[in-house]
Amino acid sequence: MWRLAQSGRLQSGFLLGVRRYAKPSKKASTTISNSLKKLNFVIPNYISVNKLSNLLNCRSERLVKDLTGLGFANVTQNYILSRDYVELILQEYNYELPASRKQLNAQTVYDELKSPVNPKLLQKRPPVVTIMGHVDHGKTTIIDHLRKSSVVSQEHGGITQHIGAFQVVTPVSKKKITFLDTPGHAAFLKMRERGANITDIIVLVVSVEDSIMPQTIEAIKHAKNSGNETIIAITKIDKIKQPRERERALERVTADLIAHDIQLEQVGGDVQVVPLSARSGENMDLLEESIVLLSDVMDIRAEDSNKVAAEGWVLESQVKKSVGIVATVLLKKGCLQKGNILVCGNTYCRVRNLLDSAGRPVTKAMPADAVEVLGWKEIPEAGDQVIQAKNEAQAKKYNAKRIALLEVEEQAINVEKLNLERGLKRDEDDAQDENEDGEDIDSTKQELGPKKVNFIVKADVSGSAEAIKESIASLGNEEVVCNVVSSSVGPPAESDLKMAQITDSKILCFNLGSLPTEVINNRKGVDIRQYNVIYKLIEDVTQVLTDNLKPIYETKHVAQIDVREIFEFTLKKKVIKIAGCRVENGKIFRNSTVQILRNDQVIFDGKLATLKQGKDDTLEVTKGNECGITFEKGFEDYEAGDKIMVYERQRVPRYL
Structure with a gap:
């Protein structure tokens, strides 16, 4: 596999089938012809070593030997090779291969539909701003203030659990800003990653009371990974009335931010810090000015013409009873209109209607607009890219191509698993043969x-x-x-x-x-x-x-009874022994589970057959009272001086 690995054409998904790489041995190399051979068969996506040897007109034993020399481990005649491996092996056998095919995968198949960038069509567009931070640090309250609506009251538990996309016209500069409000709970990691990766500016919200918290650290990481510009909004300053206390609290938050390698303006960096209160409105105009100023410096542009294919991202998708499947799409470029054909994931859409964030119909969507798109055939996945197709036939064609590529990728995973399982089975068979005592392999290894x-x-x-x-x-x-x-x-x-x-x-x-x-x-x-x-x-x-964890029980002794004397009486010509006892501690019940101890050794473990006081049956006998006892299973091998221990098996609480 040395030469195979050098070719750079191996995909990481296929590496499970190879456990080591090695230079071809001289012996293996001598078996390979130096003359160029013409390929007279179509290379399949997957083929076993045995079938490949038939196509190459050579013995399978020789092919296995050569593959081993090329670095393949645990190769058998049933080992399955992918097309990539077959092509590389054919090169080693000096076969003339067909012209190189373009490497496509399910993630890149729609790239052919994208329009090349036309600098003449680039126009300024509104910035897309993501609000990120820890739970309950005031993210949604900031947007609530900007768009003058009550998002917080609509959220269960007071937290945002969806990505919300809203476009507002700022009251001071009268410019549009598209805001994404991402959930702060740890469960919505993927949604926050998606929010950071489709935005221009990140507003990192930090509470002046709590400072840096776990999701704040996570948001900082996403902001750095995405490469987006960042603005720090220190919220809830209205809760600290004294100016000196507020100043100290802001200094503490600033120091924490610097400790997390955020280049603030105070230390010569370019990250703005805005202390504010969304509830009172204090400094909210300053946050707006900071976003507008930063977006002007960034000079954010996009092609907003219908001459280019529209592109965007699905923020959310759902099924609404009145209109069917809808998807919230954030447009990246182009001009989206009713009647356009879109492809996304494994589905496509003829745009039946467009709705803005307030649910009002709109005729078109421009870059940085977030609109609900109606008309999808199936539910698209949140986070998938949306690309415009020329017509429905083209959309169906590329959809089918993507689904076929997904099936190939799934087959690759199944082949890897199959080869791995066969290798493990052979290892187990070898271990079984080497077992001198003929014992089975540990059954625990065979469990699922x-x-x-x-x-x-x-x-x-x-x-x-x-x-x-x-x-x-x-x-x-x-x-x-x-x-x-x-x-x-x-x-x-x-x-x-x-x-x-x-x-x-x-x-x-x-x-x-x-x-x-x-x-x-x-x-x-x-x-x-x-x-x-x-x-x-x-x-x-x-x-x-x-x-569903396997229950674990512990034994707890709840009573002790001493056997004082053994009584015998005859019933229907059968002699029955009864243990005359005294309860020393606790209580004994008719259904108690007991152990009989003699010299600290257990001679019986089971339940009572009868429990009597005098001649009458009873349900329980308490401490200090005498009773007569017989035991189930006809056990009568007890003697005076034995001890009867009453015990209970209590389930021990378990935790993940």
């Missing part, structure tokens, strides 16, 4: 691994479904894990109920409102749980996983 607890996620928008899946998929330990069978948008459908029944899954519904009674009390008996706040959902899933 930790227990999987299945869930199906249903959410109001795709961003929430993605965030929930990311959050709960990592829960568990070596004994029990969370397995998300599927995640999608909308209320549970009949197919979801069938899937849940087949896979024994619980359905987690997030922000779906009141579900119909026939769904909650479905005939299939599927457990459907509803949530409005993601904290509660994660806690509930954690508890379900905890309940």
